Amino acid sequence: MSNLPQYVNLPDRRASRYSRPITGCRRFAVGDVHGCLKTLRTLVEEVLRLEKNDGLFLLGDYIDRGPDSPGVLEYLLSLLAAGYDVRPLMGNHEEMLRRAASDPFVRKIWLGNGGDLTLQQFGVESSAQIPRRYLDFMAGLPHLLTTDDYVFVHAGLDFLTDNPVTDTTEDFMLWERNWNVVPEKLAGKTLVCGHTITPLAEIQASLHDTAIFLDNGCFAKGETGYGSLVALNLDTRKLLVQENCE
Secondary structure, three states: OOOOOOOOOOOOHHHHHOOOOOOOEEEEOOOOOOOHHHHHHHHHHHHHHOOOOEEEOOOOOOOOOOHHHHHHHHHHHHHOOOEEEEEOOOOOOOHHHHHOOHHHHHHHHHHHHHHHHHHHHHHHHHHHHHOOHHHHHOOOOEEEEOOOOEEEEEEOOOOOOOEEEHHHHHHHHHHHHOOOOOHHHOOEEEEOOOOOOHHHHHHHHHOOOOEEOOOOOOOOOOOOOEEEEEEEEEOOOOOEEEEEOO
């Protein structure tokens, strides 16, 4: 019988697919990808050397800003289809894409934050024209996942609520930057987020804190302290870093 942490079923029906017990001996979490397919593939295949019985959490924002958002989505789908234990979360960029076709205000915000590049890469004029398999994949992404030692969410949790894990709104999970973490409300778990671009040195310094932010601005190639895709080994609390290689 495995003594590894168990994944908890959440009220969000979208979480059920990604909440089964892990069967392997390694667990990783990866920050925001933002269309950087080559960098993601290099991290997964050459740095992590991911195996099918490893657990890989992705913290959202797979699209926009980088050179190949369609390729990133296709790569994630291919890993899932091949039987890899990949557990992707919803990011605010996926949510903007999903809402852009029906909400002109959201469309304007999305286009100004890399959505225009994503449409160009898909060769379409509207997010509604993106192939259905990618839209269905994004629609099925959960907002939050937990283990018995970690909580994973794209942006953060609302610690003004009685129970941030169950009471935080979906919009808050996708958008808000809340560094006022109350450890007592996490029941001994560590919060792992993306969304907020953080210098690599600060990510490294936070590895033993109650909250770890893994977004290093992968798309910002060449910027000092930024521009890498960052993975966290959840069992050793060590970082594995791949510089942008697009």
